[in-house]
Amino acid sequence: MDARTAIRNTIDQRGPITFAEFMEAALYGPGGYYNSGSPISASGDYFTAPTAHPLFGALIAVQLRQMWQLLDKPDEFTVVEEGAGNGGLAADIVETAAQLDSDFHSALRYVALDVVPPETQHYAVLPLAEVPQEVTGCLLSNELLDAMPVHRFQVQGGELLEVFVATEGDEFVEVLQPPSSSELERRLSQLTASLPDGYRSEINLGLDSWAQRQSAVLKSxxxxxxxxxxxxxxxxxxxxxxxxxxxxxxxxxGQDPLLHPGEQDITAHVDFTAVDEAMSKAGFVSAGTAYQAEFLQRLGVHAAAERLRAAPLPRPQKLANQRGIEALIDPNGMGRFVVAAYSRNVETPTLLGLDPNTADSQDQLVSLPLLNPRRHIDLTGHQSGSYFEVPSFEDLFSDEP
Ligand SMILES: C[S@@+](CC[C@H](N)C(=O)[O-])C[C@H]1O[C@@H](n2cnc3c(N)ncnc32)[C@H](O)[C@@H]1O
Structure with a gap:
């Protein structure tokens, strides 16, 4: 069944559904966006840091090794990646770990999970039911929280109302109703700073249960x-x-989520204050935040870029790798993403990537990872011998109000 039909059936049976229910069905239900094909690729709808360049995973591997060292090098160090998509980040991290340090590599148990493991996988991606419990290590996620269903609200005549989705003929339409739950009302009451009429935004009510699940997975x-x-x-x-x-x-x-359900991605920016609150309620302690550009810089992105400059590579290959690395730290794009770290049951000496006193770390990589056409996107636009129009970051990602 396609997503449109599945959603129509639900609305026919129950009446208007919340936007969060619509988004859940459009992304993860039968015929949902993440249930069909591989959206994150040159031929897909967008790209993410792990697809832009393998250096992203390689530098995260450097960070993970420091965590393992801080824990006194346990025999087993488990990384649980939630929302692993096609496993590209997992593959890059595990490959780098093997080169970095054989003891770390032997200790590393990498569990990649996704709510809908895709058909094409670069590393084994398991369904969520396979999540291990009580591990020592690190829970990792990249662009997971922005893909969680959100409730939408609108200020109307001084009241905060929730956006529901109904049908009108063949179309999905919005209707405004009082908030569907007391939890949403509570969260809305935190935003009373006089918002103008017509103001609308989103709230993710799934963060608390996500954080609680995380606490069951991570012992330390x-x-x-x-x-x-x-x-x-x-x-x-x-x-x-x-x-x-x-x-x-x-x-x-685009901005119309009711169009093409199942065929387009729907995402919303993350409220990092809400993430902090949820993690703190679940027993985690904040271990700092950084912009992605700073984080990667402290882990050695500049040293790696320097290596690339000196590498005897054909010009197109060098250029493609340069573009990928630049995209990771672009101050108008992914460089501005937020890296948020939390600890549990460990002393928290500062993590390398989050230490404001570390400007640029020395090169820790054994070799510079290069784009692999099967796993990464060539941002100069040449992919598998053909050419595709690479969207500008503004096309893909805009956080202008
Ligand atoms: C925007 S994609 C990012 C994929 C990958 N991390 C990357 O950076 O390329 C979001 C992914 O999170 C998955 N996802 C969404 N909610 C999830 C959940 N509650 N648990 C695990 N995976 C989830 C989606 O299926 C999708 O693969």
């Missing part, structure tokens, strides 16, 4: 989550009248 170690978003005061600033919900359809940024 860290959780590291990377995503686009802001602190609450910025995300819900009165000038951001249209919220941060975006759609991606064939490399094009």
């Amino acid at each position: 170690g860290w959780a590291l989550t990377i995503d686009y978003g802001f602190e609450r005061s910025v995300l819900y600033g009165p000038e951001r009248t249209a919220g941060s919900l975006r759609t991606y359809y064939q490399h094009t940024l």
Whole structure:
């Protein structure tokens, strides 16, 4: 069944559904976006850091090795990656670990999980039911939280109302109703800073249960989550009248999530204040945040770029690798993503990538990882001998209010 039909059937049976239910069905239900094909690729709708360049995973491997060292090099160090997609990041990390340090590599048990493991996988990606419990190590996620279903609300005549989805003929339409739950009301009451009429935005009510699940998985170690978003005061600033919900359809940024259910991605910026609160309630302690550019810089991105400059590679290959690395630290793009770290049952000496006193770390990589056409996107636009129009980052990602 396609997503459109599945959603229509639900609305026919139950009446209007919350936007979060619509988003859940459009992304993860039967015929849902993440249930069909491989959206994150040159021919898909968008790219992420692990697809832009393997250096992203390689430098995260450097960070993971430091965590293992801080824990006194346990015999087993488990990384649980949630929302692993096609396993590309997992493959890059495990390959780098093998080169970095054979003891670390032997200790590393990497479990990649996704709610819908895709058919094409670069590393074994398991369904969520396979999640291990009580591990020592690190819980890792890249662009997971932005893909969670959100509730939408709108200020109307001084009242905060929730956006529901109904049908009108063949179309899905929005209807405004009082909030569907007391939890949503509670979260809305935190935002009373006089918001103008017509103001709309989104709230992810799934963070608490996500954080609780994380606490059951991790006995001791860290959780590291990377995503686009802001602190609450910025995300819900009165000038951001249209919220941060975006759609991606064939490399094009859009804003109508009710169109093409199942065929387009729907995402919203992350409220990192809410992530902090949820993690703290679940027993984690903040271990710092950094922009992705700073994080990668402290782990050695510049030393790696220097190596690339000196490498005797054909010009197109060098250029493609340069573009990929630049994309990871682009201050107008992924460089501005937030890396948030939390610890649990460990002393928290500062992590290398989050230490404000580390400017640039020395080169720790044994060799420079290069783009692998099967796993990564050539951002100069040459892919498998053909050419595709690479979207600008503004096309793909815009956080302008
Ligand atoms: C935006 S994609 C990012 C994929 C990958 N991490 C990357 O950076 O390329 C979000 C992924 O999270 C998965 N996902 C969403 N909710 C999830 C959940 N609760 N648990 C595990 N995976 C989830 C989706 O199926 C999708 O593969």
